[in-house]
Amino acid sequence: RVRTAILISGRGSNMVALIEAAQAADFPAEIVLVAANLPEAGGLERARQAGIATASVDHRPFGKDREAFERKLDEVLRVNQIELVALAGFMRVLTPWFVTRWQGRLVNIHPSLLPDFRGTHTHARALEAGVAEHGCTVHFVVPELDAGPTILQAKVPVLPGDDEASLSARVLQQEHALYPRALALVASGAARLETSAGVGT
Ligand code: GAR
Numbered sequence: 001r002v003r004t005a006i007l008i009s010g011r012g013s014n015m016v017a018l019i020e021a022a023q024a025a026d027f028p029a030e031i032v033l034v035a036a037n038l039p040e041a042g043g044l045e046r047a048r049q050a051g052i053a054t055a056s057v058d059h060r061p062f063g064k065d066r067e068a069f070e071r072k073l074d075e076v077l078r079v080n081q082i083e084l085v086a087l088a089g090f091m092r093v094l095t096p097w098f099v100t101r102w103q104g105r106l107v108n109i110h111p112s113l114l115p116d117f118r119g120t121h122t123h124a125r126a127l128e129a130g131v132a133e134h135g136c137t138v139h140f141v142v143p144e145l146d147a148g149p150t151i152l153q154a155k156v157p158v159l160p161g162d163d164e165a166s167l168s169a170r171v172l173q174q175e176h177a178l179y180p181r182a183l184a185l186v187a188s189g190a191a192r193l194e195t196s197a198g199v200g201t
Helices: 013-021 042-049 066-079 096-101 122-129 164-188
Strands: 002-008 029-036 053-056 084-087 106-110 133-140 150-157
Touching (some): 002 013, 002 164, 029 042, 029 066, 029 164, 066 096, 106 164, 133 164, 150 164
Parallel strands (some): 084 106
């Protein structure tokens, strides 16, 4: 099984979905570490309760030096012999240095039907735009923000009377089903990032 870390910043509901899916013996990824950029991230406690090792690398002492933060994070991943990294509500933009180092082994879940609504506040922006369908995307991470190739997407309807809370809850439910399926595709090698760029070892 592929040694996998989940990176979080918050409550970690997608993290829980991945941990639960990976409890099946035939799931191709093993969740061995949950790391957060905020020591107060609620998901860390949920990970500990599930018996998963946790780490926090607070980004704040590093100020504007994103790479210095990422070098520390990278060290934690390497010490734990991580082979695959799943971003699950990890709210730090990663530099090309980190992304290139993990290219092909770094995936993210984003709460929109990419390429629509890259960035933040996706549900409010989808409502504002008046789209009929919204959803979520699991994709390989590349240096350009929210631009990497899609692994899987799930769609939900936007219903009359929806607000940000109702729409985000409908999408989140899909996220919890989608992310384990997508992670399994990557861990098993069924989904790959086609690239000529070097992969860090
Ligand atoms: C999820 O909706 C995820 O798609 C989103 O943050 C939420 C985290 O919730 N991620 C992003 O917006 C990434 N830019 P969770 O902590 O309960 O999984």
